[in-house]
Amino acid sequence: MMRLSKKLTGLCLSLIMVSMLLVSFPFTANKANAFTTANADTAMSAFVSTFYDSSAKYFYTNSDHAIHAEHAHGPNAGLYTDFWWEAQLWETVMDAYQRTGSATYRTMIDDIYTGFNLKYTNMTDNQFNDDLGWWALACLRAYEITGTVEYLNRGSFLFDTVYASWSTTNYGGGIWWRRDATNPASSTNAQKNMATNAPMIMAAIKLKNAYSNSAYLTKAQQIYTWTKSTLVNGSKVNDHIEGTGTGLVKDWDFTYNYGTFLGAALALYQDTSTASYLTDANSAANYVIDKMTSATSLLYEGENDAPGFKMIFARNLNQLRVQASQSQYLSFLQSNATQAWNHRRTTDNIIGNDWLKPTGTTYVQSLAAAAGVSILQFVPADAYTGNIAGNGVYEAENARRTLVSSLGMVNESTNTGYNGRGYVAGWNTNATSIDFYVNQNSASTKTVTFRYSAAAGNASRYVKVNGVFVANNLSFTGTANWTTWNTVTVSVPLNAGSNTIQLGFDSSKSNSNYLNVDRLSGL
Known part of the structure; x- marks a missing residue:
């Protein structure tokens, strides 16, 4: 997924809270509307209408369908979304389908897969294991929803491709971020991170269930044990380990790290009923809620890849709520869905990258828009009418x-x-x-x-x-x-x-x- 470590210039700088030139301007009072299923329908319809190219069966990178230097990655020189963005937008469509059962979204699930394969004829040309991992996870979710064996086969193939980069040569284990960068002494890209390892735990459990093969559980527990012991410190979930010798852990805080780790812990808890996994999932969830919010709303983390981070966290937090009966997270999720909806751009119902303030008039990136749309799909509407003042801190x-x-x-x-x-x-x-x-x-x-x-x-x-x-x-x-x-x-x-x-x-x-x-x- 995450190009964060790769693109330290640009995204990482803003995420480490380094850069953002802001222009102060008066905000006019916005009218708060109830968060209803109709709002979720409107948001999803607007998202598809704005970003989806039905002829290419692919999503545009930007709402204005123009290429901007800010994120010129992906097919057609960046006109369309790049590798991991398209996986997340595919999951947004799955969010909508699971909420509505709409035949339109069911068709889109198959079409997007087709369109992606037309743009990326050989997925393994991509050397980033996290990118392949996100597609493995999305394919396996698509299989669970549709029963289409092609999705299972592709998810299994991608999992095996990524898992082949497991190595105990450095840092005692873990899957390398890139398949062509496994020597810390010679490559600045040689690292093992949460973005690669945690999704593979979730994918392994899905494969174990699909094939009734306990070998996948063994692999999931192997990856989890290494990930927790290496990249987790108490309730803090760190980004990656790099460097020679025993390595250096980078303790960058991003909501998607917590989201993927809690998702991995939840998957193992569901499969084994081991209470410690649920404890780990709740610990990661509560760290974000307590420390990575502004007045209980998920924070702005940056541009480009970063707006998708809170989508991944929120989606996995909702799974924790539903699948492990952790109802304490419902009001948090609903208030964040309301924030996203209340701050949409009312001219086209597109949601921007910061849920605490109104979406501006300039182009919006598809991943940012998808984050707001998705939370409206998977969180049950509460019909609350009003703004979210939060806790005032x-x-x-x-x-x-x-x-x-x-x-x-x-x-x-x-x-x-x-x-x-x-x-x-x-x-x-x-x-x-x-x-x-x-x-x-x-x-x-x-x-x-x-x-x-x-x-x-x-x-x-x-x-x-x-x-x-x-x-x-x-x-x-x-x-x-x-x-x-x-x-x-x-x-x-x-x-x-x-x-x-x-x-x-x-x-x-x-x-x-x-x-x-x-x-x-x-x-």
């Missing part, structure tokens, strides 16, 4: 930020006493900001609190609400050290619907002392 490390790490504003967790996963640090650069997207059910004026540390001395920043200054030079009194945290409050006027609270640095107003920001609360 917005962790700074999960907010949108400007500029690149070399100029300031990086995520950090070095100094103790913070909430969530860390805080925004190294911040003293002109024209930078932290943007908190806040949704309210009624217009009001509220007193909000910023939690911070300022060991370099008194600092100051401006505060804007929906593009309007409410504090030109808010003072953050210096703290004794970076592990001492203080708070400052400010009154903010909020609209019903979507709002942006921006904490920013303007050299004409702010002093240059560093400021670490932990969270915004009180909403």
Whole structure:
């Protein structure tokens, strides 16, 4: 799947919270609609109408059907989606079919498979095992839905192709990310990651059930044991291991890592009834819900591949809810579905990459749109009418930020006493900001609190609400050290619907002392 490690320039930079030039503009209040089955129908119809080329039996990369340098990967120079995106969009169609039983979506399941094979005549030309793994998993799901043996055969073939890259030569086990990069001393792509290994656990259990062959369970447990011992630390699910010798674990936080790991644990729990697997699945789920949300909504993780991460997490979380009777996740999933629907672009009902703010007027990538559509398909509608204000707590490390790490504003967790996963640090650069997207059910004026540390001395920043200054030079009194945290409050006027609270640095107003920001609360 994930090109994240491969494309460290671009996606990874934004995902490590390094880059995103944001333009502040006033948001008008959006009318909240109930999340109903009719909404799910509308969203899926709009998605297919906008992105699906029925003649090619393939999805376009972008809503404007143009090629953009931002993600020019895939057939026809990037006009159509690339390898792993098409697997995810295929699963979106399966989500819709399983909800509706529609003959249209049933036909599309077969057509998309045909269209993909016309574009990729030899799937194994792709050296990325995670890409093949996502297609293996999707094929096996298609087999379970349709009973078409071709899907089982292809899923089995792809699983065997990927599993052949299992090796104990480095890091004691695990499947290599690329089949042509298995020597850490000679290749920067030589790594073993969650994106490759966890989906293969799920695929192995599907094959075990399809063939009644316990050898697949043995392989699933083998991969799981290595994955958990190598890439999981307590409740934290890490991205990959690389380097020579015993290797270096990269602890990047992405929701899809947690989603694939909890999906793997769930598959083994269902097959074996071993309670520890369910414990692992719940641990991964709760880490994301507790630490990778803004006011209980799944966070924005970046562009290109990144919007698909929360789709994978949400889909597997819903499977955990249904298949292991974990009903505690229903309200979380429903509120996120409502957020996605409420922030769609009303002109065409397309959902963008950030569920906390309205979808803009520019083109939308198909993977981003599919994430919002999918959660509306697999989560039962609750008919709730209103905005999702959430718990009123917005962790700074999960907010949108400007500029690149070399100029300031990086995520950090070095100094103790913070909430969530860390805080925004190294911040003293002109024209930078932290943007908190806040949704309210009624217009009001509220007193909000910023939690911070300022060991370099008194600092100051401006505060804007929906593009309007409410504090030109808010003072953050210096703290004794970076592990001492203080708070400052400010009154903010909020609209019903979507709002942006921006904490920013303007050299004409702010002093240059560093400021670490932990969270915004009180909403």
